[in-house]
Structure formats: C-alpha cells, structure tokens
Amino acid sequence: MLPEAAQQVDLLLECRWLLPMTDDQPSLEWQGVAIDKGLIVGYWPLEEARQRVMPDRVHALHQHAVIPGLVNAHNHAGMSLLRGYADDLPLMSWLNDHIWPAEARFMRGDFVADGTRLAMAEMIRSGTTTFSDMYLAPEDVVDSIAEFGMRAQLCTPLIDFDIPWSRNFTHGLEKTRALTDQIRPFPALSLAFGPHAPYTVSDESLTLLARAQQALGLPIQMHVHETADEVNQGVTAAGIRPIERLHRAGLLGPGFQAVHMTQLTESDMALVKSTGTSVIHCPQSNLKLASGMCPVKVLLDQGIPVALGTDGACSNNDLDMFDEMKTAALLAKGHSGNAQALPAMDALAMATREGARALGLGDITGQIKTGYAADITAVDLQALNTVPVHHPESALVYAVNSRQVSHVMVAGKLLLEHGQLTGIDEKALLDTVAQRLSEMTTEYTQ
Incomplete structure (x- = not known):
C-alpha cells in the first residue's frame, strides 16, 4: 500500500x-x-x-x-606523481633502489598534496568514492580530500627508520595522535595506523603500536606476506612467520587490514579467520612486481573477508577499480584452475561492500x-x-x-556529472602535474 x-x-x-x-x-x-x-x-x-x-x-x-561507489581499500595516492618512475623491477629493488630515494628527494608535503589531487581526480572519474591512503604527509592532504569531496581513511606511515614524514616509529605515533585532532572536523575522513610491513617494524615498535591502538581505538593497515622472500627472512629473523608474529603482538583482529597476503599456508589462513582479520587484495600490483598471488578463492571459501585495492599508481600503474575487479576475477580463476572462482557479483562485492567493511565503514557506505x-x-x-x-x-x-x-x-553531492568532474579544474590540475614533473626532472639531473 x-x-x-x-x-x-x-x-x-x-x-x-x-x-x-x-x-x-x-x-x-x-x-x-x-x-x-x-x-x-x-x-x-x-x-x-x-x-x-x-x-x-x-x-x-x-x-x-x-x-x-567503489571502495579502493589500499592506495598510496601521493605516489601518482611517480607513475611510471620505476617499472619492471622486483619489489625490494623497486623500493630500496628507486622509490625510497625518490621520496626522500621529492615528496615534500606540497608534492604529496598535488599527487593526491591527481589520484582523486582519476579515482572519481573511474567511479571510486572511498579510498584508503597509506602515504607520507597525511596532514597535508586533509584539506584537499575535503575540497574534492571524497571519503577516505588516512593510514599514517609508521616505520622504524627516518623517512620524510617521521624520524622513527615513536615519532610517527606522536604525529598520528596529533592528526586525530586535525581530522575531527571532517566527518568523511577517518584515521588508521599504517605500519609499513613486518620487516621494517621491530618487536619493540609492535608493542608500542598495540598500546597506541588500545589508547586511540584506530584500525591498522599493513603490508603483510607480500613476497616469499619477506616471509622467509621473517622466519629466519624471528623463528616464526610474520603473521604469527603480529598475532603474538596482539595486533590481529577485526580492525586489522592485511594488504597483499600472497604467501599463505593453511595455518596462516586459520589464524586470519579466527581473529577476524580482513585481507586486502591488490592483484595488478602483485602481478607487476611479481610478488605472488593471493589465494582469493580459498580465503572466500573459508569465510575470510577480502576487499580490493589498486595499490599506488607507481606499481599498478592506474587507480581504476573496474580494471582491478576484472583482473581479480580472472586471476582467481587462473590461479585456482576453477572457472567458477570469484564470479562477477562477488568481485563487485569486494570492490564495494567488503571494502567498506574492511575499512570499518560498513555501516556507512558500500551498499x-x-x-x-x-x-x-x-x-x-x-x-x-x-x-x-x-x-x-x-x-x-x-x-x-x-x-x-x-x-x-x-x-548525495555529485562529484562527476555526465562524465565531467564537477568541482575540479582539470586543466589547472594537469598544468600542476606538468610543473611537478619539470621540477623533478630538473632536480634529478642536477
């Protein structure tokens, strides 16, 4: 009636x-x-x-x-300015020999903000409304995200050594606490701890992280089991697999977002399931860096939640979630040998509902x-x-x-209407990117 x-x-x-x-x-x-x-x-x-x-x-x-709206559950938005900068390399060479040195040279707060603006324009144009961003200078992108109107989870970059954002892990935690106050006026923004990976975070730092999480109640997003070498080195150093080390530190749980997870044993998956940890799958980045393949079908069959992310434009090299969905669906079939693995509707769920749930936004968006x-x-x-x-x-x-x-x-606010960005001056943005490229090229050749 x-x-x-x-x-x-x-x-x-x-x-x-x-x-x-x-x-x-x-x-x-x-x-x-x-x-x-x-x-x-x-x-x-x-x-x-x-x-x-x-x-x-x-x-x-x-x-x-x-x-x-699509949910890009893992991204390094500011890295858009490094798109194509270091292609066709394995992960550790890509990081140690190219990306980290480039970040040290170029990635000041204003560069990161401009890279994030470029990333957001690309994401909006391809249907993404929410993204999780683990990158440098998060305090410098708050105003840009609010201006562009997207929903975002900012993951503060925590690592044991000196990076452009922090001197060490403890300093990063202090800056995270300060950032909680900065984002409070912005209801579309949330905050998470973003420790880089088990191999760059000591046991002492993991203990500090567990205490900080209890105090602030923030989720954690971390690169975990991204490559076989990472896992093997972790076992050699600690005597246990990295995921078990994180569990012993008291970090795994419904608020933990484990990114990549290409190297998983049955016991690893049992631990993930028992703790309610979410997995964030980044298929194109994993393929491009030859890191491995996340066993998505096995995870889903066991009831483990899996979300989808592009990773950064420097290792993908785009932020197109439709392209990522297709790759995820095809890879699941090829990897499992089962054409029924990850049907289209389930891939779409990973990019919407499950992404929102993984980021702790499942009661707000994703459906x-x-x-x-x-x-x-x-x-x-x-x-x-x-x-x-x-x-x-x-x-x-x-x-x-x-x-x-x-x-x-x-x-309810239109960010794209009839294929046109509504609140973004695309020409001005392209001019800014060209200027940044010129600055990087000049500085690099000096």
Whole structure:
C-alpha cells in the first residue's frame, strides 16, 4: 500500500539496472532510488518510486547500471606523481633502489598534496568514492580530500627508520595522535595506523603500536606476506612467520587490514579467520612486481573477508577499480584452475561492500540501503563493448571501460556529472602535474 502523501526528497535516480550490493546481492531492473540530505531514503520499482517521493531533481539513468561507489581499500595516492618512475623491477629493488630515494628527494608535503589531487581526480572519474591512503604527509592532504569531496581513511606511515614524514616509529605515533585532532572536523575522513610491513617494524615498535591502538581505538593497515622472500627472512629473523608474529603482538583482529597476503599456508589462513582479520587484495600490483598471488578463492571459501585495492599508481600503474575487479576475477580463476572462482557479483562485492567493511565503514557506505550515505556510481552500459546486457554484473566486471562512468556522488553531492568532474579544474590540475614533473626532472639531473 502506498503512502497517502509523497515524501519530499532532494533527488530521485531512475535506474535501468540497480545492484545495491546488500548481502543477498540482488540485481534489479527499473528502480527508483530516493536520496535526501545526503542519505539513501530507499528504492522501489520505478512506478512505485514516482508515487512515493516528490523529488526536487530527477536523474534519468535509463541505460545505466547504478551501484554503490567503489571502495579502493589500499592506495598510496601521493605516489601518482611517480607513475611510471620505476617499472619492471622486483619489489625490494623497486623500493630500496628507486622509490625510497625518490621520496626522500621529492615528496615534500606540497608534492604529496598535488599527487593526491591527481589520484582523486582519476579515482572519481573511474567511479571510486572511498579510498584508503597509506602515504607520507597525511596532514597535508586533509584539506584537499575535503575540497574534492571524497571519503577516505588516512593510514599514517609508521616505520622504524627516518623517512620524510617521521624520524622513527615513536615519532610517527606522536604525529598520528596529533592528526586525530586535525581530522575531527571532517566527518568523511577517518584515521588508521599504517605500519609499513613486518620487516621494517621491530618487536619493540609492535608493542608500542598495540598500546597506541588500545589508547586511540584506530584500525591498522599493513603490508603483510607480500613476497616469499619477506616471509622467509621473517622466519629466519624471528623463528616464526610474520603473521604469527603480529598475532603474538596482539595486533590481529577485526580492525586489522592485511594488504597483499600472497604467501599463505593453511595455518596462516586459520589464524586470519579466527581473529577476524580482513585481507586486502591488490592483484595488478602483485602481478607487476611479481610478488605472488593471493589465494582469493580459498580465503572466500573459508569465510575470510577480502576487499580490493589498486595499490599506488607507481606499481599498478592506474587507480581504476573496474580494471582491478576484472583482473581479480580472472586471476582467481587462473590461479585456482576453477572457472567458477570469484564470479562477477562477488568481485563487485569486494570492490564495494567488503571494502567498506574492511575499512570499518560498513555501516556507512558500500551498499545502497536505507539510511546509508548516498555514495553512488552510475555506469552507462549502452556502448559497443557492453551490449547486449544479459547480466549487468558481468558487463560491469568483464566488459566496462571506466570511461563509461557517468555520475559519481558522495553523500548525495555529485562529484562527476555526465562524465565531467564537477568541482575540479582539470586543466589547472594537469598544468600542476606538468610543473611537478619539470621540477623533478630538473632536480634529478642536477
């Protein structure tokens, strides 16, 4: 039975296909999604929606699939300015011989902020509304993220030695505490500890981290079991596998986000499952650095939550979550030898609902659901590469070019409309990037 009077709302999205990415994973046709004051009011069959609500505006998305905004659960946004800087190298050579020296030379706060702006523009243009950022100078990107309107988790870079952001691990913890005050006025921002990896963090530092987590209640995101060499060196140094070392330090749990996880034994996975730890899969970066392959199908079969991230533009080399979903789905099939591994709808869940849950935002975003933030992406499927649409989830994961993203909103505010960035001067941004490249080239050749 319909209400006697229609509810006044800000916006009605009239969708050809709606994939709300709730746990039952429905795929619906001809739906109306009502949005008011930045929140999702509800959705109904289109004719019913037109009677239930009286919108100030209507977006007719009659050839589009509408999904929750994509969640990039692991990124180093400021590294966009190092895109293509050190390609075709194994992880440790890439880090030690190229990336860390380049960061020491170039990555001041203003550089990081400009790199982050470039990354956000790219992510918005390709349908991402939320990202987790583990990088230098997090205090210098707060205003830019707020200006661009995205939702973000900032992971403070914690490491035992001197880096451009901190002198040592203890100093990094002190700066993390200060950053909690800085982000408080920004409801779309959250904070996490970002210790680099087990091989760059001592037992003493892990103890300090556990105490700081108890005091501040922040989640932890960390590169873990990224390569076989890392694991082997960890066993040689500590006598136990790195994931067990983290567990003994009291760090694993629902608030722990383990990134990469390409080297896992049955006992490793049992430990991850028993503690409620989340895994963040970065397939393209892992392939490019030849780090290994995360056993996604096995993890999912055991009920271990898996989210999806691009990693940074320096090791991917783009931040396109549609491309990442396709790679994740294909890699899971090839790695497991099972064509049914990671079907399209499950890959889409990793990039939306499961990403939000991994970042502790599962009650806010990642689903199109009454009371959730209106973080929404619309994709035009009327294109040569996506028609005919037998199953919209298949088109989204296996066929879409991210340039088909037409609308992106966060908390009901349009950041992309009809394929155009609404609050970003793209030409000015490109000019800034060109200037940064010139500065880096000049400094590097001197």
